[in-house]
Amino acid sequence: MEQIYQYFNIKSTDLDVIFDAVNTEKGIQKWWTAGTVKEDNVFHFTFNGNYTKSFRIVNAESNLKVEWECISGHDDWIGTKIEFKLIPKEDSTDISFRHYGWKAQSEHFASCNYHWGLYMKSLKMLIEDGEGAPHKY
DSSP states (O other), X not given: OEEEEEEEEESOOOHHHHHHHHHSHHHHHTXXXXXXXXXXXXXXXXXXXXXXXXXXXEEEETTXXXXXXXXXXXXXTTTOEEEEEEEEOSSSEEEEEEEEEESXXXXXXXXXXXXXXXXXXXXXXXXXXXXXXXXXX
């Protein structure tokens, strides 16, 4: 199985704020996509007004880790998982991000790898500067 992996540092030790950014509807809207709705432990992410991906939260350890499983969206995404791990440091926090369980590398996989990098930068900007760069639908 293939995976997309990003590892980066955020200059913040406020794990509550970082965890909320990756585990709440309001937080995710500020760095990934404004079209986010959470219902019954499932996030629905809308892009371009007509494309939706849905993820069930399968594991959430407060201020340490959150893991989602894709339950609807592009065929390549269904069954894949997304994981955020927060690793506290003395004066900052490392983030380990994985989107794993892909059946194979493909053009779509490569495109998603690129875009996840942009969105991880958006998450970093949100925490460090107060404003991310989410997809506008």
